[in-house]
Amino acid sequence: xxxxxxxxxxxxxxxxxxxxxxxxxxxxxxxxxxxxxxxxxxxxxxxxxxxxxxxxxxxxxxxxxxxxxxxxxxxxxxxxxxxxxxxxxxxxxxxxxxxxxxxxxxxxxxxxxxxxxxxxxxxxxxxxxxxxxxxxxxxxxxxxxxxxxxxxxxxxxxxxxxxxxxxxxxxxxxxxxxxxxxxxxxxxxxxxxxxxxxxxxxxxxxxxxxxxxxxxxxxxxxxxxxxxxxxxxxxxxxxxxxxxxxxxxxxxxxxxxxxxxxxxxxxxxxxxxxxxxxxxxxxxxxxxxxxxxxxxxxxxxxxxxxxxxxxxxxxxxxxxxxxxxxxxxxxxxxxxxxxxxxxxxxxxxxxxxxxxxxxxxxxxxxxxxxxxxxxxxxxxxxxxxxxxxxxx
Amino acid sequence: xxxxxxxxxxxxxxxxxxxxxxxxxxxxxxxxxxxxxxxxxxxxxxxxxxxxxxxxxxxxxxxxxxxxxxxxxxxxxxxxxxxxxxxxxxxxxxxxxxxxxxxxxxxxxxxxxxxxxxxxxxxxxxxxxxxxxxxxxxxxxxxxxxxxxxxxxxxxxxxxxxxxxxxxxxxxxxxxxxxxxxxxxxxxxxxxxxxxxxxxxxxxxxxxxxxxxxxxxxxxxxxxxxxxxxxxxxxxxxxxxxxxxxxxxxxxxxxxxxxxxxxxxxxxxxxxxxxxxxxxxxxxxxxxxxxxxxxxxxxxxxxxxxxxxxxxxxxxxxxxxxxxxxxxxxxxxxxxxxxxxxxxxxxxxxxxxxxxxxxxxxxxxx
Numbered sequence: 001x002x003x004x005x006x007x008x009x010x011x012x013x014x015x016x017x018x019x020x021x022x023x024x025x026x027x028x029x030x031x032x033x034x035x036x037x038x039x040x041x042x043x044x045x046x047x048x049x050x051x052x053x054x055x056x057x058x059x060x061x062x063x064x065x066x067x068x069x070x071x072x073x074x075x076x077x078x079x080x081x082x083x084x085x086x087x088x089x090x091x092x093x094x095x096x097x098x099x100x101x102x103x104x105x106x107x108x109x110x111x112x113x114x115x116x117x118x119x120x121x122x123x124x125x126x127x128x129x130x131x132x133x134x135x136x137x138x139x140x141x142x143x144x145x146x147x148x149x150x151x152x153x154x155x156x157x158x159x160x161x162x163x164x165x166x167x168x169x170x171x172x173x174x175x176x177x178x179x180x181x182x183x184x185x186x187x188x189x190x191x192x193x194x195x196x197x198x199x200x201x202x203x204x205x206x207x208x209x210x211x212x213x214x215x216x217x218x219x220x221x222x223x224x225x226x227x228x229x230x231x232x233x234x235x236x237x238x239x240x241x242x243x244x245x246x247x248x249x250x251x252x253x254x255x256x257x258x259x260x261x262x263x264x265x266x267x268x269x270x271x272x273x274x275x276x277x278x279x280x281x282x283x284x285x286x287x288x289x290x291x292x293x294x295x296x297x298x299x300x301x302x303x304x305x306x307x308x309x310x311x312x313x314x315x316x317x318x319x320x321x322x323x324x325x326x327x328x329x330x331x332x333x334x335x336x337x338x339x340x341x342x343x344x345x346x347x348x349x350x351x352x353x354x355x356x357x358x359x360x361x362x363x364x365x366x367x368x369x370x371x372x373x374x375x376x377x378x379x380x381x382x383x384x385x386x387x388x389x390x391x392x
Numbered sequence: 393x394x395x396x397x398x399x400x401x402x403x404x405x406x407x408x409x410x411x412x413x414x415x416x417x418x419x420x421x422x423x424x425x426x427x428x429x430x431x432x433x434x435x436x437x438x439x440x441x442x443x444x445x446x447x448x449x450x451x452x453x454x455x456x457x458x459x460x461x462x463x464x465x466x467x468x469x470x471x472x473x474x475x476x477x478x479x480x481x482x483x484x485x486x487x488x489x490x491x492x493x494x495x496x497x498x499x500x501x502x503x504x505x506x507x508x509x510x511x512x513x514x515x516x517x518x519x520x521x522x523x524x525x526x527x528x529x530x531x532x533x534x535x536x537x538x539x540x541x542x543x544x545x546x547x548x549x550x551x552x553x554x555x556x557x558x559x560x561x562x563x564x565x566x567x568x569x570x571x572x573x574x575x576x577x578x579x580x581x582x583x584x585x586x587x588x589x590x591x592x593x594x595x596x597x598x599x600x601x602x603x604x605x606x607x608x609x610x611x612x613x614x615x616x617x618x619x620x621x622x623x624x625x626x627x628x629x630x631x632x633x634x635x636x637x638x639x640x641x642x643x644x645x646x647x648x649x650x651x652x653x654x655x656x657x658x659x660x661x662x663x664x665x666x667x668x669x670x671x672x673x674x675x676x677x678x679x680x681x682x683x684x685x686x687x688x689x690x691x692x693x694x695x696x697x698x699x700x701x702x703x704x705x706x707x708x709x710x711x712x713x714x715x716x717x718x719x720x721x722x723x724x725x726x727x728x729x730x731x732x733x734x735x736x737x738x739x740x741x742x743x744x745x746x747x748x749x750x751x752x753x754x755x756x757x758x
Contacts, residue, residue, distance in 0.1 A: 114485070148518035155516040164484050164521065169508050175474050176509055179481015186437070186463065186487060209474025216469075369519045370553050372577035375609045377662035379553065384700065 032058050035329060039264035040321075046246050048253035048282070051271040055263045059331040061107070065262050066322045067340055068106075069099040072123040073319060074344040075132060076292075078352060079122065079139060083296045087356070088139045091168075092153045093120040094292040097260075100318035101226055101286045102127045104265025105194060109273060112189070116164040116177040117196035119154035120226075120290075124196070128161035132351035133358075142358035149361045150369070171204030173197060174223065178210040178281075181221035192220040192276045194269070200231020202245045211281060215252055218280035222272045223249070225285045226259065232294045233303045246285035259286030260316040289316065367391060413594040421563035421595070422452045422584065425570040426490065428602045430460055433488060436574060437464040439479055440492030440529075449494050450530065450589055476502030476527070480509045483525040483579075490574065493529035496545045496583065510579040511554030526573045528582035531559070532632060532683045533731050535587065539719035544684030546631065549581045550660040550693070556608055557660040559583045561635035563593040565658055568606030576608060583660070585632045611664035612656040613671055614639070624653045626741045627671040629694055630681040631657040634732060638681055641737035650745055660690060668694060669701045676707040677744040681737055686714040711740040 034056045043050035076096040082088045095102070098120070105115070106127040117124050122135055130146055138145025139153055146156050147166075156166040164180060167173040177195025184191050201207065202225050214221045225245040229236050236243040246254030253275070257268040265286060272282050289312045293300025300309070326332050367379050367389035374391025381387025416424075430436045437460075442449045444457040444467040457465040468475040472493065479489040493499045499506065506527060513521045532544040549557045556578055560566040566584070573580040598604055611629075626645075630638040635656045642652040653671050657664065672678050678698055680691030691712040698710060716730040 116481075147516060147520070150518050151516040157517040157520045159517075159520045164481075165513075165517070167509070169504055172477060172504060172509055175477025175505070176481035176484065179478040179483070180485050181481075182478055183482040183485030183487045186482070187485075206471075206473040206477060209469070209471035210478055212469060212471065213474055213478060217466075369515045369517075371556070372514060372519075372522045372524075375607070375662060377609055378665075 032060055034058055035062070037263050037325065039258060039267060040261045041258045041264070043264070043268065044246065044256035046244075046249070046254040046256075046283075047251070048255065048275070050255060051267050053267075055267050057263065059326075059329065062322060062326050062329070062331055065103055065107070066319065066326060066337065067344075068103045068127070069262070069319045069322065070341050070344045071132075071348070072096075072099045072102065072126055074341070074348045075122060075126065075135060078348050079136075080292065080296065082136070082139065082352065088153065088296075089141070090152055091119065092139065092296040093294065094296070095120050095123040095290065097291040097312070097317070098226060098228065098286075098288045099123060100262040100265050100321075101224070101259050101288055103318075104262040105224070105269045107262075108266045108269035109194070110191070111160075111162045112191045113273065114162045114164055114177070114180045114184070114191070114193040115196065116167070116173045116180060116193065118167050118170060118173050118198065118201065120198075121154065121156050121166045125156040125158060125163060125166070128158045128163035130156065130158050130161070130163070132348060133354050136352050136355035137358045140355055140358075141360060142355060143361050144355065144358040148365065150365065171197065171201040171206055174201065174204070174207040175210035177223075178214045178219060178221045181214065181219040181276075181281075182217070185217075185219055190277060192222055192273050194222045194224050196224045196226055198231060199225060199227040199229060199236045199243065199245060200234070200239065202227075202248060203240055211249060211252060214281040215249075220276040221281045222269070222276050223252075223281065223283045225283065226288055227285050228288050228290045230290075230294070230303065233298065235303065244285075246283050249281070249283045252281050252283055254283035254285060256285045256287065259288030260312075260318045261321060262318055364389070414597075414600075415592045416563040416567075416595045416599075417590060417592045418560070418563050418566045418584075419450070419452060419589040421567040422570055422589075423454055423456075425567045425574070426453060426456060427459065429571055429574040430456065430464065432602070433574075435486065436488045436490065437466065437482075438490045438492065439466045439468055439475055441468055441470055441494050443467060443492050448492075450586060452584075452589070453492070472498050472501035473505065476505040477509065479525055479527075480505050480523060480579075483510070483523045484513070484521055488524045488526075488574065490526045490528060493527060495534075495541060495586070496529055496531040497541050497543055499527065499529070499545065506549070506555070506579070506581065507552055511552050513554075514578070515554055522577050523579045524577045526570075526576075526580045526582055528570070528573075529584060530586035530589075531583035532585055533715070533720060533727075536722060536724065536727065537720075538722045542720035544583075544682065544715065545581075546583055546660045546682065547684055547689045547693075549583075550663070550690060551688075552661070554579065555661060556580045557583065558608065559631040559657065559660055561588070561630075561632055561656050561658070562595075563591075564595045564599050565606065565612075565656070567595075567599055568604055569608070569658060571605040572608050575605065580608075583632065588633055588636075591636075606658065609659045609662035609664060611658055611667045613667060614654055614656065624671075624675045625650045626652045626677040626679060626744050627655060627668070627675045628652050628679045628681060628737065628741060629655045629657060629668060629691070631660065631690070632683070634681045634683055637732065637734050638737055640734050641741065644734070644738050645741055648742075648747075650741060650747065652741060657690075663693065663697070665697050665701065669698060672698050672702050673705045676705055677741075678706070679711040679713060679737060679740045679744055681713045681732055683715050683731060686712060686717055689714055708744045708746065711744050713737055713740050
């Protein structure tokens, strides 16, 4: 494995520089030195002039991207094992393959900008300031979970980090996100909301209802379609008459972005934020891919070939792309990068161990948070003569 | 004479509040409540169809656009799922939206947001995401509007933990409960009634105060004057328009020597079980009245509650009066049969008191 990686790294130098590595090189180890990178593909635009393919970055940023994505990758793979060990129950929708979207978006915005997504939310949560412990504990339904064990995989939230969940109903998060943008504009904040959804949700009527209002009222809403090409088990061409999701906004401009290229994502999100603050909604279609099936109940191989999955892994993996860039710019050695990945494994394992020690919620928690203000009314359990509680 | 005494009983009862009984329509009560709460808290805004330039489909929001501007009184397209979702999202972010459904029949288009996005969020997030939103609008039957425009949603919304569901009857109810709803940090479904909007009620002096509010979760027991002295024979629970019918039924019953305690529920969720049970323990008989469908209705819940809490006190089976178990017909005579009438409540109360003639159910050919 190591050999082929280094061979690939060598090939980068021998071959004419492929699109993702075109750069001006600075032979300095200054971690804030600027490096100019080009996105792997140009942006495809609808009703708008696309941003430039050229992006400035720094060794620091490259290393941060690598580190963040590696941590997300490791977290999701560990969640897979925990689910198979039956420590995670119910639904578990994994994000591995799509890390560039979460990391690229985060790097372009602040914590006062809002993000809302559906149920494939673990990595977005991490990007918004959530911890591995909060994540694993929530997945396992423990007290130290971000929702104190009461939400589960699909209901992670971090309000102080600008993350509004975590939603189980496909498409519902889009009007909610446009509502967040409404509140931002109402309060005269100079911040935006990124409302994320998949290619499956892109056909939902309520999305168009809310988008219409966002456009009518010039709301600072950015709709981000994470197009991983499969809505559950249905391929996009079987679900959408027009799978050009970036065009579906019609009067709303759109941009198609290589979602496996963290720099393209960063550039697009930066561009979209500037646009939305001045001109109202815009759609970003992130062309991405999930290695896992829709959820842990779906092997993910009945509706797509293993060759397709491994092909994407080889050609477009977001972490590999950054690794190549880092090596090409002599920012770190292969060993150093491998050490980072080992470190990620370690902190993930530690978080899991700590999460396993976290107790399940106290039985009294069954009745907490039903209301903010319960007026002391009574709620009951399955046998109302046995289990009763007063709602605070 | 006795009849005049009885007819004047309602006015007499309200005399205890002020010497000159002031009156207010339900419409004005709602409008003034909206106005005052918007004035007091800049985070409150109104969103819905025709709420702005049209002055409200039923004129409940009249004058508010002029006063507060288009940023706080928003006319929406006819897209309930979209604007209900936008409202909930705005509430997530800390604003206090009032979402108007032109009737609650259209709320079904948005019901996923009311239940899954609003009601459950505080719980799922363990208190991180609260939703201080009010969904309001006319509920239940109007007159001649047919099956798709006449359903009562009290039972459905009343079943959901995380929601508060209110149903005002009088102007004082409307004003006090709407103010409480807007100030409440949780999602509130506020069920008004189109036919009550134009009705005028005497209101107390304190009702006019901008800080006036009525508590959520508390029912109001009232009786006609006679019952105060002659004891109580039967409890009649009702909400919204049916309270008026129940009070009229109580007057008719009083002439026949049956004194009824009418309970204006005001709050469907939380249901004021203590007040209902205390009343039944006094009267030993219960008639529940609602406009909505009978199966799994509000009356069914009240009956279950009373059987669980006060079984030994019941001297007769609980009687339920409800809308008919059919979609609402249009023809006036059929519509009349599909909705409770005052005589239905009287008859049921008499049955509960073992004073009715043996009833022969009308044969139905299905």
